[in-house]
Amino acid sequence: MRFRHRVAAGIATLVLPFAGLVGLANPAQAATSATATYVKTQDWGSGFEGKWTVKNTGTTSLSSWTVEWDFPAGTSVTSAWDADVTSSGTHWTAKNKSWNGTLAPGASVSFGFNGAGSGSPANCKLNGGSCDGGSTNPGDNPPSAPGTPSASDVTNTSVKLSWSAATDDKGVKNYDVLRDGAKVATVTATSYTDTGLTAGTDYSYTVQARDTADQLGPVGGARAVRTTGGTTEPPTGDKVKLGYFTEWGVYGRNYHVKNLVTSGTASKITHINYAFGNVKNGQCTVDDTYAAYDKAYTADQSVSGQADTWDQPLRGNFNQLRQLKAKYPHIKVLYSFGGWTYSGGFGQAAQNAAAFARSCKQVVEDPRWADVFDGIDIDWEYPNACGLTCDNSGPAAFRTLMQALRAEFGQNYLVTAAITADGSNGGKIDAADYGGAAQYLDWYNVMTYDYFGAFNAQGPTAPHSPLTSYPGIPQAGFNSADAIAKLKAKGVPSKKLLLGIGFYGRGWTGVTQSAPGGTATGAAPGTYEAGIEDYKVLKNSCPATGTIAGTAYAHCGSNWWSYDTPATINSKMAWAKSQGLGGAFYWEFSGDTANGELASAVDAGLK
Structure with missing residues (x-):
C-alpha cells in the first residue's frame, strides 16, 4: 500500500484554564434543594470519562445550577459537553448551558467530560452548598465498573x-x-x-x-x-475474503461502515482489516481517536438505524463495526497497525518485542471495544529494507516481532501480517525471515500491487498489479506469481498466503502509446492524489482497452491507466485457487462501486 493519507480530526471542546468567569448561583437555590452525583463512566488508564448528574430534590423549580469540585494535581478536564467547564488551578467549575439550567421538582440533568490523569473529584459544591450526592445517603457514590469478564x-x-x-x-x-x-x-x-x-x-x-x-x-x-459447534463456522478449506477499511475514509471519501451493508459487500466478505493504528515509541496506539471511537452517527448513517447519543460509551467506527458484526456474525475484524506511512515505527518496536506485543493487546482489548476485534494485523511493509524510511533491524526482527505477538495474543486471536510482494532476487522478500515467521501467523496479506506507477514519472507505462511476468516488464520479479513462488520456496504454506487486489488504478499522463511500455511526462490527475484513481471512477472515465499479464489497462486521451476489473479479478481468483492459496484481500473498500462490483467478483471467483 504505497499511498497513505490520513485526515486528522479533533472535534471536541477544548477546556482551557480560565478563572473567574463562572460565579456562584443565588444562595436561595443552594444546598438542600438539589444534589450533584459523580460517576466515572469509563477508564482507559491514561484518561477517563466522567459524568455529573444534578437533581432537583426540592419543591420549587431550579433556574440554574453550578457544580464545583477539586481534582488532585495531575488530573484535569480535557473536553466537556452539556455544561460550560472552567478551572482555576486544580479547582473546577461547571455551569449549565442556556438550555438545560431549569429543573422542575424531581427532574435531573447530566453533563459529561473527558479527563486526563486518574484522580477523583473532592470538595464538591452545588450552587454554593454541599452536593449531598447519592440516592439515599449523603456522600454515597455509585460503585466503580467491574473488571472485563x-x-x-x-x-x-x-x-x-x-x-x-x-x-x-x-x-x-x-x-x-x-x-x-x-x-x-x-x-x-x-x-x-x-x-x-x-x-x-x-x-x-x-x-x-x-x-x-x-x-x-x-x-x-x-x-x-x-460458543463451540454449530453450523455457522466456515467449513474447513473456505477461502478468506478480506477487505481493508480505512479510518480516514469517513472524511473526504464519505465512506462509512454502513456502506458495506448498502453495497451488499458485508455478505461477501469474511474479514475486515481496520486501518491503521499507529506505532509510536515502540508501542501500538490508536491514531485518529475521533474517527475511531468518538464521531457521532445519525440514525440514517448508522448500521443499526439508531442515532448515537452523547453519553453512550462508544461511538465512531468501532461502534459501527460492532453493529455490523451483530448484523453479520460471520465477519471477523482485525485491527491493523502500521502501513506505508507508519512502518517506520516497527524498528524500535522490534527492540523490545514483548513490550510492543503487550501494548498492542492493551489497545485491541481496551474495555470500550474488546468485543469488536478478533485479531491483529501488522503492516510492516519494509522490515530490514527501505521504503518511506530505511530500516536496519536485521533479517530476524520480523520473525521476533511475530513470535512475541503470538505469545501475547495466544491462539484465540488471529495474528496476520501484510507484507511486501517484491519477488526479485535480493529484493524485499529476501530481506526478512518470512518463512520462519509464518509459523506464528494465520496468514500473510501479500501486497501484489503497486509494482509500477507514476512514482516513476517518465514511465515506462506498466500494469501496477501484474499477475505474471511478460516480455518487456520493467523489473524482473515484480509480479504476483514470482512473489508467491518465492514465499513458498521459503517455507510459507500456500494456505497462509492471500493474493492482493487493488480497488484502484495507477496512471500516467503525456502518453501517446496505447500498449504498455510507453513514455510519459508525469502522473495522471486523480481525485485525491495524482497518479491514483478509484476503480469506481476509472470504469467510466477511462474504460479498459486491453489486458496485460492478467490486469486491465486503458489509454484515453493522453492518460494511461492500469487497474483490475471484475473480469481480471475472476481470472486472478482462479489462479489463486489453482495455487492452493488461502484466499484474497483488497485495498480498500471505498474504491469499489456503490453496488460492490469488485468485492462481488472476489467472492464469486473464490467459490
Missing part, C-alpha cells in the same frame, strides 16, 4: 464468566450480568455460568455493579465469546 469452559451451550470486583464507598451489593446489552442474571459472586446458548454463535458479555443503596455503577468492559 474472562471466559472459560466454553461449550456449545454455555460459558463461565469471571471478573474482578467493583469498589464502592458503602459496599457492593450484587452484579448484573449483561448478554448483548440485556440483563440475564443478578449475582452476588464475581462469576456466573450462562447456559441455554446456541452453538456456533457470537455473544458479548459485560457486568455492572450495584451498591447497598441500589445505585448502579457504569458497565465494565465487554468480552466477546463464541
